[in-house]
Amino acid sequence: MIVHLTRATRHVLFWSLIAVAVLMSAARIFLADIDAYQAELEQKIRRISGIPVHIGSLEAGLRGFNPEVILKGISIEAADPASKPDIQLREIRLGIDFLALLLSRDWLSASRVTLVGADIGIIRREDGSLMLKGLQASDEPPLWLLQSGKYEILDSQITWQDLKRHGKPVHFDRFDLVLKNHYFDQSHEVHLLSTLPEQYGDSLRISADITGNIFEPDNFAGQIYLEGTDLQASALVTGDLPLGFNLQSGAGDVRVWSLWRNASPYQVDGYIQAQQVKISKNQGKPIALDTFEGSFSWSDEEGRWRLAGYDVNVFANQQRWPDGAFYLQQDPQGNLGAVIKQLDLPAAMYLAPLLVPTDHDYADYLTLNPKGRLRDVSLFVGSDYLRYAARGGFSDLGVEHFGAIPQIKHVSGEISLTDQYGQVMLDTENAQFDASDWFRNPLDVKRLRGTLYWWQTGQAWQFRGRDLAIESADFAGLAQLDLWLPKSQASPVLDLTLAFGEFNDISQVPKYLPAKIMGEGAVDWLDDAFIGGRIKRGELVVKGALDQFPFLDGQGLFETVFAIENGEIQFNEDWPHLQSVYADVQFSGADLQVSILEGRSEKVDIDQAVVTIPALADSEHVYVWGQVQAKVMDSLAFLQKSPLKSNIDPVVELLNGSGKVKVDLDLKIPYYETDPVKVKVDAHLDGAQLTVKPIALNVEAIKGVLTFTEDRIGSSRLDARALGYPLQGRLSSDAQATYLDIDGVTSIDKLQKQFSFLPSDVAKGKFAYAGKLILPYEQSLPGSLRIGSDLKGVAIDSQPSLSKTAAEERSLNLAFQFEDGSELPLQLSYGSELSGYFLIDKKQEMLRSGHIVFGQGQAGRFEETGLKLDIRQPSFNLSQAAGAYGGNASSRLPALREVSVDTEQLVWQGQALGPLHGRMRFGxxxxxxxxxxxxxxxxxxxxxxxxxxxxxxxxxxxxxxxxxxxxxxxxxxxxxxxxxxxxxxxxxxxxxxxxxxxxxxxxxxxxxxxxxxxxxxxxxxxxxxxxxxxxxxxxxxxxxxxxxxxxxxxxxxxxxxxxxxxxxxxxxxxxxxxxxxxxxxxxSLDRLNGVLQLDLKDGRISSIEPGFGRLLGLIAMEQWVKRLSLDFSDVYRQGLAFDQIKGRIKIKDGLAFTDDLTVDAVAANFYLAGYANLAAKTLDQRVAVVPKSSGAVPIAGTIVGGIASIITQVVTDDYKEGYFFGSQYKLSGNWGDINVTPLHDEDGLVNKTWRGLTDFGWLDSITE
Structure with a gap:
């Protein structure tokens, strides 16, 4: 079976294709000669349409299976031959849809007309009918457009003008339009698609399905869809808008579905997305919308219009209002009803000028500028705007300050009202109230529960609230409220009682003060006064006309009382805070009083105190009275953190103490720093102890009263003990410093025990002293302690220039400089004989360095570790000073590092050494x-x-x-x-x-x-x-x-x-x-041992004097030369010239021996042998004198006269060298009295005699 069906299908398709091919071939043969029908076609079109059309050329072809005739160069002739044609076309395409023709069997409805490159105009008349400019041969509309099957206008230009809205022509460059006329139901389908010129937007699409004749007023119905992207309102909207609206600018996308009846819309649904919109109503101020997006539905039936909006999102005025939803209705009588599912009030109020008449009395309430969101609200407003009723919920409701109404934010609850009365059931969290006429900052309400009722009379609005539970960020309370707001200019009247507690942070109290109606100074003080603590319970009462607040003249009541527990209070920023305070605070009218029952400040215990500000609005001072007690140093630390700091700092820096002190405070503190603080502080001392820290000096059993004012420190007579003895003192001050004058006595042993570096063995006794402790206020200036005494009663045993008896007076002055750092400078002067400048190591309590001047001049600061010593005395005993510095004194003093001596007589061990000027430094x-x-x-x-x-x-x-x-x-x-x-x-x-x-x-x-x-x-x-x-x-x-x-x-x-x-x-x-x-x-000569080798040349012995004898005594030849001069003075009186004196002298234990000392003189040779006792100054020597010639021997001389005469007569040759003329002498005795004995028997005639003379063999036994 399937095989037969397949074969049959193939045959059908085959023969169908054959048939189509034949038909198409026939059509082509038929259309081949179409241009012969051009003139006939022009005549037929003119006859059918009544339009004077001229065809430039005519072509034919197939469009798919349908034949198509193309007419090019088309123009429609103008009524006036001299004018330009109204419509011009590049081409017209005419075709037949075979399928439509088979179904309808109507050639006109099956036809298709396409216009390409048209330039036409469309006009909306005042009666709403449309007119195509140039397509009508007469006043009759072109009904043929509604009879043909399909019309297309492609790639064309069009001009639109709305005469009904009084619009201006709008020209579009390129658009495509399709008009389909449906034969069976006589409907018309229109589609328009256009790419807009840049000034108009991006694109435009219109689709419509209508019935009736669009060329007749009120004779068409149907539905129209419009879609545009990036439409530019200012260029497209040129005519009037409904309800008096005026669209000035904007751009966006639009999608609109509308239903029409009798050429008018009765239902419109759509979606709009627009940006940068400006729209106004009538001549009102334009409303600017940054962006607008939403869907809407509108209808108008029998005079009742309805408008619904949903998914409305508006961004305008720097705010965004999302997800809006509402329903509005107005009946023919003008009554307005609304159901608001969800609406942001800022958006509604922003758009309200477009809805509410601007000249109406209620327009003033727009200044409230409400905020928040309405939920499920039903609303009715009468046409007269005097009757209204509403019920619904609201959240985050807020209004701006208007008249007596404060600014309100974030209130939520439900409301039920009419124009006569209403109630608000509050269920609010995190609300905010800003009564800017009273308070500086908005009041935050964490939670608000209760019902507030109001009603309206002819004279006022009345509000009543009972058991309004208020919980702010700081406290919780229960309020009873009655408020009367007159409609006249009279002041509102308030009756408010607020019981509050659980106020766990009193630092927030200033937020709840009506600061705008208080004095500026009082507000500043209260802002800083309450630092911490809690209020367990309190009450606020306000009764009276608010324009009289705070009721200074008694026209009303304003009172706030509360008890502070474990509080911290600042009564002035320059004074320490009061802590652990238990106090009662009372604002009564214009006055403030804080009664402190107990508390502390720093480490000072408050017995009792009162802080008060009378007449808050006008007062310029805070008054403080009180009694406190503390340890001495704790009380000073308290005052150190007050305006008295500059006076107290020097005291605390130098003093330490113990014991109790009671203090009376009386302060008058101004609000402003430019005004002086008035202070009177009395500190009562009874047995206290103080220590001067830099010198570790204890002052005990102090009794007296210290008085501190804003600029002075003083005291009564102070009694105490120091250095083992009583003393008296008195405090005083001026603009530069505080002074403590003291008078007392002490002993040297007590002083040495206090200052261990002082010598302990040079002074003894008891003496009186006067001192002055100076504490400058200028921080760069150090404090000082000056002590002076005449040392009467003290005996000093030291160098003569420094010693004194107990009865004598000699000034001693000490000056301590209390500098910062680890060193304590001490300047000392003792009479005019000694000055010193010492640096004491505070921690080790010993001298680190010092400069000491003995004599004239002042010692200066020596920074190096060690001592610098300057001696500036006419006479200085160095050995005594060295003895004084040795021993225990040197162990207590640092090492010497620099010494300077300037004296005209230095004494060492009793010997005067003359002037000495010296400097030395260790490094x-x-x-x-x-x-x-x-x-x-x-x-x-x-x-x-x-x-x-x-x-x-x-x-x-x-x-x-x-x-x-x-x-x-x-x-x-x-x-x-x-x-x-x-x-x-x-x-x-x-x-x-x-x-x-x-x-x-x-x-x-x-x-x-x-x-x-x-x-x-x-x-x-x-x-x-x-x-x-x-x-x-x-x-x-x-x-x-x-x-x-x-x-x-x-x-x-x-x-x-x-x-x-x-x-x-x-x-x-x-x-x-x-x-x-x-x-x-x-x-010593008697211990001298050694050998002297003597070699003198080319000299002359001019004469013999004692001085020369001393020289010869040293070389064992002095005395014989002296004698020779006595014996031969007539020969050598002009001096003895010599070529050489040479010899070797042995010395042992002071005995000088020689056996080869030779004097080679010009006239003779001298040969010496013997010894000299250098220590005993004795001599025992032999001298041989050998003249070199006879001419060298004078005639004169009683000792050798005869011998010399014989020798000169017999021997005359110089070469004999005195062989026959030599003389010998023995020298002996003391150096001062030497005996010269001639040895004539040994005069030189025989050589052996001379050798025997000069052999001195006996000397060897002596020198060994």
Whole structure:
């Protein structure tokens, strides 16, 4: 079966396609010659439509299966041949729908007309009928448009004008329009789609399904749908709007479904989304909507219109009103009814000017600007707007301040009212009331429960509330209220009683004060007065006309009373708060009084106090009276946090104390800082104790009354004990400081116990003193304590310049400076002989540093740790001062760090050493300074550890050895291993007034003493080089020395040193090696041991004088030369010139031996042998004199005259060198009286005789 059906279907389809192909081919053949019918077609169209149509060209073809004729270059001729055609077309397409033709069998209804590129006009006449401009050949409407099957207008232009709304023409560039006429039900379907010009919007769509003749007024019905996107109202809406509305601007999207009857809408539903809308009613002020969105439904039946809105969202006036829903109805008589499911009142009031007549009396109530949301409200308003009734719920209701009505926010509840009476059942949370005429800030109500009734009379509105439960953020209360609001200009009258409690934070009290009708100063004080605490119960009563509040003249009653528990009160911002306060507070009329029963402030206990402000509105002061008690320091700490701070701070900084004090307060405190505070505080002391902290001085058993005012401190006579004895004092003050004058007595032992750094063994006795404690108010100035005494009754045993007996008077002045920091400055003066400036370590109670001046001048501040000592006296005994500083005194005093001495006579161990000017300072572990005295001048550096290997360094301009002879160094050899090393670099070394030259001395430490590794003395061509050792041995110390002396003018050196003036023009090269028992300072001839190597050249012995004898005594040849001069004065009276004096001298225990000392003179040679006792000053020597020629022997001379005559006659040759003429002499005796004995038997004729003379073999036994 299926196979047969499949085969049959194939045959049907095949032959159907064949038939269609044949028909289409026939149609094409028929249409091929269609252009021949152009003229005939123009005539037929003119005849049927009555339109003067001109066809430019004619084409034919198929549109699908339907034939289509295309007419191009179409124009409709104007009635006036000279004018432009009303309608012009690019082309017209005419076609037949075969299927529609088969069904209707009506060629006209099956036809299809398409206009492309049309430019037409549509006009709505005043009667509501439509006119197509240019399509009517006569006054009759173009009914043929409603008879054809389908009309299309594509890619065309159109001009619209609504004459019924007095609109202006609106031109659209591109639109597509489809008109379908349905044959069976005679209905018409219209679709319009347009892309709008930019000034009109984005797009527009209109769809309509209508019946009747749209070209006749009131003769069509149906439904119309309109949709537009981004429509621009100002360009599109050019005519009048219903109800007097005027749409000035706006843009948005619209979707509207409407039902029409008799060419008028009777039901409209739609959705609108618009932005930047401005709309007004009649000539009223336009309403601006930032955005508007909502759905609506409107209907009008028999004069009764209804309007419903839902999902309405409005953003305007910087507010958003979402989810609005309402229903409005107005009957033919003008009565308005409404059912409001949900409506935001700001939106309703904002839009109200569009609904309520602006010239009506009730328009003033729009100024209430209500806020909130209505729920399920039924409303009736009479046409006269005088009768109304309403019932419903509201939430977050609020109104602006209007007349006597305060601003109200966030009130919720239910309402039932008429124009005569009503009631509000309040069920509110977090409401707010702002009575700006009374209160500075809105009053927050956390919860409000109760019913408020009101009614209206001819004269006033009356309100009544009973047991209104109020719970604010701060307290809970129950109110009874009666309020009369006159309709005239009379004042409202209030009768309010509010019982409240559970007020747990009294700092919030100022929020509930009617500050706007109180004095500014009182309000400022009350704002700050209540800091903390709670009110267990209280009551507020207000009765009277509100324009008389707070009823100062008795026309009403205003009173608030409450009890504070555990409160904190500030009666002035400059005074400490009152804490733990239990007080009764009463506002009565214009007065305020706070009665404090108990409390504390800081650590001060309040026995009783009263704070009052009389006449709050006019008063400029707060008055405080009270009695308090506390410990001494606690009371000072209290006053320290008051306006008396600048007076009390210096006291607290310096004093500490214990004991109780009772204080009477009497304060008059202004509201404003520009006015002075009046203060009188009396502090009663009875047995209190105070300690002057910087010096730890205790003052006990203080009795008296201290009085503090706003600018002064004073007292009665104060009795106390300090330093073991009674004293009296009195406080006073001026604009700069507070003063405490004291008078008392004490003893040296009590004073030493207080100040441990004072010496304990130099003074004894008891003395009177006067003191003054100064406490400046200026913070940068330190306090001070000055103590003065004449020290009568005190004996002082110290240096002569400082000592005194108990009967003598000598001024002592002490000045303590109480500076910040860890140091306490102390200035001291004792007569005119001593001044000091000390810094005492407060924590350790000992001296940290000091500056002491002995003599004229004042000591200054020495910041470094240690002592600075200045000596400025005409004569200063250094050994006594060193003894006084040693022992216990030095252990109590800090170490010396700087010393300055300026004296014209320095005394050391009874020896006057002459003027001394020196400075030295300790730093970098060394004493460094300078000295200027007769002994030395220059700079020095002394190491801190003298026994170490660091030497004392002297960098001198000169050293004077002669001036040092007065020093007693007898004990120095005992400490040779502990003596410091010394290095000297002196420009000059003076001895006996002679500059010996530049001295360079360097030492180093060896195991048992000191080694002088360099001793160099140089001046011009004179140079001395030495090395030495100072050693400690079991038998004592010993000094060993080795060195040389080289000099060009040795005679000048001897002359300068006053040894002798006899040597002239002599060069010397002298070497010495030896030593002595004892230290270098213990040199003694009888302990001298060593060898002296003498070599003098090219000199002359001018004459013989005692001075020269002393020199020769040192070299064991002095006395014989002296005798030779006596014996040969006639020969050598002009001086003895020599080429060389050379020899070697051995010295042992002061005995000087020589056996080879030779004087090579110009005229003779001298040979010496023998010894000299340097300590005993005796001589025993032999001298041989050998002339070099006979011409050298004078004739004169009684001793050798005869021998000389014979020799000169017999021997005359110079080369004999006195072989036959030599003379010998024996020198013996004391240096001052030497005997010269000629030895004639040994005169030189035989060589062996001379050798025997000069052999001195007996000397060997002595020198061994």
């Amino acid at each position: 970098d572990r060394h004493w460094q300074g300078s000295i200027d005295s007769a002994m030395a001048k220059g700079r020095f550096s002394i190491p801190e550890q003298l026994h170490a290997n660091q030497p004392i360094e002297l960098d001198m301009d000169f050293l004077n050895l002669s001036a040092m002879d007065k020093f007693n160094l007898e004990h120095a050899d005992e400490a040779v291993t502990e003596l410091p090393l010394i290095d000297i670099d002196s420009v000059q070394l003076l001895w006996r007034g002679v500059n010996l030259g530049a001295l360079l001395l360097q030492t180093e430490r060896v195991g048992n003493g000191i080694h002088f590794k360099t001793v160099q003395l140089q001046s011009g061509k004179r140079k001395i080089n030495l090395t030495a050792d100072w050693l400690k041995q079991p038998t004592g110390t010993v000094t060993q020395i080795k060195g040389t002396l080289q000099a060009e003018k040795f005679g000048d050196l001897l002359s300068q040193l006053a040894f002798s003036d006899d040597f002239k023009e002599t060069s010397a090269d002298i070497g010495f090696k030896g030593g002595w028992r004892g230290g270098p300072h213990q040199f």
